[in-house]
Amino acid sequence: MIYLNNAATSFPKPSSVRQAVIEAVSSLPPGQYRSTSLRRDLFDDCRKLLGELLGIRDTERIFFSSGATESLNALLYGLAVPSEQIITTVTEHNSVLRPLFNLPSIAGKPVLLPCDPDGVVAPELFEAEAKKGRARAIVLNHCSNVTGAVQDAEAIGRIAKQYGLLFILDVSQSAGCIPVCAERFGADALAFTGHKSLMGIQGTGGYYVKKGIPFKPLLYGGTGRDSERLVYETDYEYEMGTGNTPGIAALLAGVSWVLDRGVSKIQRQEKVLSEYALTLLSELADIRIFGARLSERGPLISFQSVSFSPADLAYILQNSLGIVTRAGLQCAPLIHDCIGSGKQGTLRISFSPFNTKEEIEALQAGLKELTCADGKSSADRKLS
Amino acid sequence: MNIIGRRRSLETCTESGWDAVDFLLDAPLTDEDIECLRQAGGSFLYLKQLKKPFFKIEDHTYVMKGVRGDSFFRFAFHREAASELERIEKLVTGIPI
Numbered sequence: 001m002i003y004l005n006n007a008a009t010s011f012p013k014p015s016s017v018r019q020a021v022i023e024a025v026s027s028l029p030p031g032q033y034r035s036t037s038l039r040r041d042l043f044d045d046c047r048k049l050l051g052e053l054l055g056i057r058d059t060e061r062i063f064f065s066s067g068a069t070e071s072l073n074a075l076l077y078g079l080a081v082p083s084e085q086i087i088t089t090v091t092e093h094n095s096v097l098r099p100l101f102n103l104p105s106i107a108g109k110p111v112l113l114p115c116d117p118d119g120v121v122a123p124e125l126f127e128a129e130a131k132k133g134r135a136r137a138i139v140l141n142h143c144s145n146v147t148g149a150v151q152d153a154e155a156i157g158r159i160a161k162q163y164g165l166l167f168i169l170d171v172s173q174s175a176g177c178i179p180v181c182a183e184r185f186g187a188d189a190l191a192f193t194g195h196k197s198l199m200g201i202q203g204t205g206g207y208y209v210k211k212g213i214p215f216k217p218l219l220y221g222g223t224g225r226d227s228e229r230l231v232y233e234t235d236y237e238y239e240m241g242t243g244n245t246p247g248i249a250a251l252l253a254g255v256s257w258v259l260d261r262g263v264s265k266i267q268r269q270e271k272v273l274s275e276y277a278l279t280l281l282s283e284l285a286d287i288r289i290f291g292a293r294l295s296e297r298g299p300l301i302s303f304q305s306v307s308f309s310p311a312d313l314a315y316i317l318q319n320s321l322g323i324v325t326r327a328g329l330q331c332a333p334l335i336h337d338c339i340g341s342g343k344q345g346t347l348r349i350s351f352s353p354f355n356t357k358e359e360i361e362a363l364q365a366g367l368k369e370l371t372c373a374d375g376k377s378s379a380d381r382k383l384s
Numbered sequence: 385m386n387i388i389g390r391r392r393s394l395e396t397c398t399e400s401g402w403d404a405v406d407f408l409l410d411a412p413l414t415d416e417d418i419e420c421l422r423q424a425g426g427s428f429l430y431l432k433q434l435k436k437p438f439f440k441i442e443d444h445t446y447v448m449k450g451v452r453g454d455s456f457f458r459f460a461f462h463r464e465a466a467s468e469l470e471r472i473e474k475l476v477t478g479i480p481i
Contacts, residue, residue, distance in 0.1 A: 311460075312440060312449065315438070315449055315458065316431070316434070316438045316451075319436065319438070319450075319451040319454060320431075320434045320435070320436040320437070320438050320451050321434075321435075321436075369433075369434065370431070370434075
């Protein structure tokens with residue numbers, strides 16, 4: 001099986017990640033009455049490494065969650081900016097869009113900025129909207145999970161600062177494969193997930209909120225501290241319930257693997273794979289690529305076939321040819337009108353450092369098998 | 385061919401107003417089974433030249449697709465046509481429809 005769906009969940013994981021999970025579930029759980037002085041605090045160690053990776057010095061302000069979806073819900077709820085006062089983009093994932101439209105206390109219609117056919121949102125659009133004086137926050141997807149477009153977070157962060165807007169950055173697709181620096185970008189808050197390029201496992205992730213910004217927790221519960229207190233007015237706590245120790249152990253190992261290898265090296269390696277795939281795909285007359293002109297992209301490519309719907313193509317690739325991809329709207333429903341991919345969405349391939357050029361050649365061979373050299377598909381030769 | 389279970393598909397057709405289930409079968413699909421499914425009606429596509437041949441049967445309200453040799457096939461249907469599920473199940477299990 002060839003796995004080209006790393007933008008959904010990376011696979012395989014580094015051996016150190018697998019080992020960390022085994023060790024975590026094989027060890028006594030951390031407990032209140034056992035000395036932990038000789039034991040590494042996995043959670044704080046993980047915060048420190050995430051701070052190094054994401055350009056966050058105040059690592060105590062990194063909080064763990066079940067992933068980017070919970071993180072974005074927590075941020076949007078806790079920062080309490082009504083959706084109507086939020087500038088965001090059509091490139092956002094439903095983990096942003098659905099909370100904006102549905103989350104109690106903020107639900108409404110945000111300002112949705114369009115993107116160009118490659119998925120890029122011009123920073124000038126943010127400035128034009130900010131100038132109107134109605135907005136209080138910007139929510140930005142750093143890297144599109146549909147076209148791979150990387151937005152100019154630094155420029156947009158400057159605009160947010162200039163106009164006094166909160167800047168909330170979703171780095172789900174970029175953390176671990178594209179340099180991210182929350183402080184340089186001027187991000188007031190940032191959401192990440194663990195199971196993509198950070199090489200952790202599903203059910204892990206977190207968020208950062210800059211100190212001093214009013215922020216209420218989405219959830220309340222046991223924290224192991226100050227248990228007599230029932231009502232919070234200030235001094236909130238943001239991690240409650242029993243922590244996901246195996247997940248954080250995996251995330252720690254994954255982030256450590258990324259840092260050891262280096263984000264720049266991973267980015268170069270994945271760029272080689274993406275460019276090779278673009279070259280091979282562009283040789284196929286049947287294939288239309290979205291975001292082909294991007295100068296900077298995340299490690300993914302979306303395309304459509306003239307002959308097959310994305311859903312059919314993904315099904316055939318996976319079940320007939322053993323190549324795992326992803327088809328459809330990619331949980332980002334609003335970008336497709338702007339890039340011209342319509343209601344069927346796209347077929348997406350996405351890479352990790354474990355992919356090889358040979359796997360991309362196998363994809364091209366599989367697509368060739370389905371399409372004729374003259375651009376007509378074998379689907380035209382219906383056998384009845 | 386007998387159905388031994390249904391598994392809700394997480395595939396993305398669900399994002400466009402469609403739902404889908406995978407029908408789990410007691411044996412790998414054969415050409416005869418695919419012929420049986422064709423009786424449901426609709427256009428028929430069969431890519432026999434693939435090492436693992438792919439078929440698709442499509443009507444306005446549903447799509448069936450699968451691969452010969454697999455012990456499952458996918459049935460996607462428009463949310464307003466959920467009754468088609470039972471019709472297909474009867475067809476597969478040989479109950480007159």
